[in-house]
Amino acid sequence: VEASIPEPQRAAWKKFSASEFKTKDEFEAEVVRHIETTLARSLFNCDEAAAYAGTALAFRDRLVIEWNRTQQQHTYADPKRVYYLSLEFLMGRALDNAMLNVGMKDIAKEGMSDLGFRMEDVIAQERDAALGNGGLGRLAACFLDSLATLNYPAWGYALRYKYGIFKQEIVNGYQVEVPDYWLDFNPWEFPRHDVTVDIQFYGNVRKYMDESGKQVSVWENGEIVNAVAYDAPIPGFGTRTTNNLRLWSSKASKGEFDFTKFNSGEYEASVADQQSAETISAVLYPNDSLERGKELRLKQQYFWCAASLFDIVRRFKKSKKAWKEFPNQVAIQLNDTHPTLAIPELQRILIDLEGLEWDEAWSIVQKTFGYTNHTVLPEALEKWSVPLFQHLLPRHLQIIYDINAIFLHYVERNFPKDREMLGRVSVIEESQPKMVRMAYLAVIGSHKVNGVAELHSDLIKTTIFKDFVKIYGPDKFTNVTNGITPRRWLHQANPRLSELIASKLGGYEFLRDLTLLHKIEAYVDDKDFRKNFQEIKYANKVRLAKYTKEVHGISVNPSALFDIQVKRMHEYKRQQLNIFGVIHRYLEIKAMSPEDRKKVQPRVSFFGGKAAPGYWMAKTVIHLICQVGEVVNNDKDIGDLLKVVFLEDYNVSKAEIIVPASDISEHISTAGTEASGTSNMKFVLNGGLVIGTCDGANIEITREVGEDNIFLFGVLSEDVEDLRHAHFYSEFNLDPMLSHVFETIRSGIFGDAGQFSALVNSIVEHGDYYLVSDDFKSYIDTHKLIDEAYKDQETWLTKTITSVSRMGFFSSDRCIDEYAEMIWNVEPLTPPKQNGA
Ligand code: Z15
Structure with a gap:
């Protein structure tokens, strides 16, 4: 095809071929051009939506040029x-990702500021x-x-x-x-x-x-x-x-x-x-x-x-x-x-x-x-x-x-x-x-x-x-x-942590080879590094606290332990185990003397996730979480010791705010039911620890970060079948602490108990298929260990830094190379260095 085009035509095309903006000024010129002509707006009616559109169109042009080039190269080769x-x-x-992948976000940020906009607000316009x-x-x-x-x-x-x-x-x-x-x-x-x-x-x-x-x-x-x-x-x-x-x-x-x-x-x-x-x-x-x-x-x-x-x-x-x-x-x-x-x-x-x-x-x-x-x-x-x-x-x-x-x-x-x-x-x-x-x-x-x-x-x-x-x-x-992309889940979601790591590793090469993270383990005792690392985590928690206040009207203390479970609502993922654990914690605090309450580690339990529209049990769990939140968050006895937040409409862009803010995240599926899980990887990569069952990728996370840096609990997958069988064929022994939780639900303090009877009965009457009762004590005990561990902030910090440094394995780049080698038998096709295909 190429050879059939006469030289003069080629020359004309080449002369006028679209080019990419390189400087802040060129970027601004592109944004203004798009706002004034593509969108037919002006300085006087340019709101944030228009600013987003102009920025997106400017970056889109850049992507399109490389996209065409890539497709031509693929067609030819x-x-x-x-x-x-x-x-x-x-x-x-897509915008934030495009800016970072192209490597022009800083320039764009300055350009937008010249034009009167904050990049964060511009990015937030995108659906x-x-x-x-x-x-x-x-x-x-x-x-x-x-x-x-x-x-x-x-x-x-x-x-x-x-x-x-x-x-x-x-x-x-x-x-x-x-x-x-x-x-x-x-x-x-x-x-x-x-x-x-x-x-x-x-x-x-x-x-x-x-x-x-x-x-x-x-x-x-x-x-x-x-x-x-x-x-x-x-x-x-x-x-x-x-x-x-x-x-x-x-x-x-x-x-x-x-x-x-x-x-x-x-x-x-x-x-x-x-x-x-x-x-x-x-x-x-x-x-x-x-x-x-x-x-x-x-x-x-x-x-x-x-x-x-x-x-x-x-x-x-x-x-x-x-x-x-x-x-x-x-x-x-x-x-x-x-x-x-x-x-x-x-x-x-x-x-x-x-x-x-x-x-x-x-x-x-x-x-x-x-x-x-x-x-x-x-x-x-x-x-x-x-x-x-x-x-x-x-x-x-x-x-x-x-x-x-x-x-x-x-x-x-x-x-x-x-x-x-x-x-x-x-x-x-x-x-x-x-x-x-x-x-x-x-x-x-x-x-x-x-x-x-x-x-x-x-x-x-x-x-x-x-x-x-x-x-x-x-x-x-x-x-x-499975793996996750460190571009979105570290660099984009947690730019300050990415920058801190880059400052120690001498650049951002770790974003292309995540195993290089192991080099930050050398800084685990470095005072400055530790201080910066901890400050970043705190700032990310402040950000989530602000969001929680603005969107849900709930005040949470950023110094409290942030405990997060965000994922689709499903019985096998056991959000019910988590909320029963929260109720148990509430009852314990209520029963304490004022003296004992002073020793309690303050906590915020965040939940988020969608239930399939026809999945009644999952919807009931959401309802219970919200009702428990109503009671706990308004109980004067409790104050900052416990808050319960259901984050509405969990999605990818919200995950980018939520994930960097965790101290502990919950991956507590019944052993053998969660094929892998990938949010577990995102949380650890962002300096949070995991409470989890021996399931899916939790096991390999443990292998990588070390047993001391993860909180595992619960029965093993090889025992699940026998336990399920035992629930039906010998007497079912409800855990006594869980039984107390159920009595509290039945008392009606979280609203009409009838609404929760199917949920309680799935455990008490119908064989507890997901082994909530079997794992309950182990779960509660493990949260106690977490409370104690968190009080020792220095040791906790060491665990989080060590874990981050050992997460290289979980890059989706490693995963894709494995598919390419073992399954697809394909090779990369490297793009040419400069312009011209
Ligand atoms: C889905 O999101 C997953 C499995 C499914 O069969 C369907 Cl239909 C949807 C999840 C797994 O539950 C999760 O463990 C895994 O990490 C993810 O796929 C990606 O492999």
Whole structure:
């Protein structure tokens, strides 16, 4: 393509090609130009929103220049690319990240101050891109940051939801969900109306023999919906590489309306068709770790997989390579089972549309895909009913049946003695109605399956995928422990700590190689360093205290121990254990003499997190936390000794304020239930300690920071099953302290006890599935140790500094390099040093 453009034209383009601002003055000129012309506003009506828009557009221009360059380089070099398919990308805000990754935040700050604005206020104007629920979506966002930073040629593919995760309001102590329409002004996305793909649904399959006697299947008479691409630039940190996140938006085909209907006066019917098409990408499903089997969700999954694969295959075909080269050019990672339809879809493209033989096609498919599992919870494992599949995706169901038949045949030949095996491993569950087990399909269609922390990766091999380890051998299964990006979760969220570290390490190289953090351990006894470190933590607590006062009207003392649990509300994460512990603490203080109260370590218990709208038990826990807060925070006996705060609408941008402010954070899931957890890593990296169970990544955090620097408690995952069994088959012994807590709840001091009876009964009457009672004493005792440890501020400080210095392992850069090496077999493509591609 390049060579076909005549020299004079090239010269003209080159002469006028966009250039990047380099100085404060050039930056200001760009901001003013955008405000005056792009936005048609002026000095006299430039509010903070306009200042944000101008700043964002100025930085957007910079990103676009590098983005175009990167994409051109990738097109030209045509390396193997990574495609990360995720239904969720919990990106948060883009401006601050763009400024820091480009390395121009200080210049921009000064420039904005010249123009009369404080950078903090400008940044705060941006709405979060909240296209995700929790850990899985945020992990995908961290991965994009690392992929770009490490110069991997990579794309993210997802849906352009009109509504992200709902906003949470707390009204009279109850969660209320408010829609999150976030697209009013989004300077970070670029519609690509020229990149539109037809996606088919419903219809039937016609089979016939062609001239050569080959069976051919045609999927016909379906309904077509258009997928329109919207692209967002993903800048790497300290590199010119700027990758692409492609989001698909659904649109009715045939333009806006069905013109036959429209012209014959059926306006409403034609608009209804349009709306039904647009519904596909309208809203993110708000369930975290829970599958609900809704038809629209399956439509979303196919729409997104089919559009993404069409795009990937089209890009491959441009290179004119043989099909067998496909897995050498393309690695597709399935983030959970949500994109599993990509497996039968690629098989369909290869055999039905490209005319490959089944075996050749299937070998390409298996080499192309990798599958990441994020949970062992049965209620989170996706299953789709066969009748629904038959209706919506008839050809895919046939292909799945064929994949399964060949697979079961293989199993039968290799395990003739295990008669039960076939039923256990079949992709089709023989229930009423029959169900497609998506996780099994993902395992069968991939060459590698990984868990997200060591314990979790071991557990999947001995539980949900046990038979598949026998069938394929253990090498198909591997571990890649999760990580977080130190750019957002240290440099951006905690700039002062980042600066302090940089001052000792002689620069910011640790943000590209987090293992360099180990060098700050040498300063653990350095007086000045310690003082600065402690001051930064205090300042971060003051910031959260200010926020708490402004937003919630609750005064908290920044010198108190800040105890934080922020994550999605879920029984397995056990926020109920935490709030029962808080009630216990309250009762203890109430029972003390004034003398004894003086010895109590003051504490603030912060909670935050959304409950899925239909998850009543999780909503009840929110309600209990709010009610306990009402009582405790207004009790004159208690004062600053205990405060309870429910932080409304926890999201990424709020996490950036909350995470750096913790002294202790809670990661207290029932052992064996939290696959990894990633906020635990964020808190420790920011100088907080962890109270946690022996679960997920807590175990590896302990290995890295040392047992003395973490507060572990509770039963081990290997004992969980027996304990659950014992609850039903021998007498259930409720912990006496917990029993006292329940009596207090029943007394009605936290409001009508009836509201909490289901919560209490899940423990007392229904077998305490999450082992709250079993772990209660150990939990309370461990908090006592924490109180004592915190009183010795010097030792505490040593623990926090030591822990930070040992967190290098948990960078998502390490994680991405492991995926690249063990699963994708891709290499970085380094950008050229200066201008010119
Ligand atoms: C989700 O956020 C996670 C697992 C899931 O199966 C779904 Cl549907 C959503 C979380 C895990 O619960 C968490 O432990 C893990 O750290 C995170 O994925 C990223 O792997």
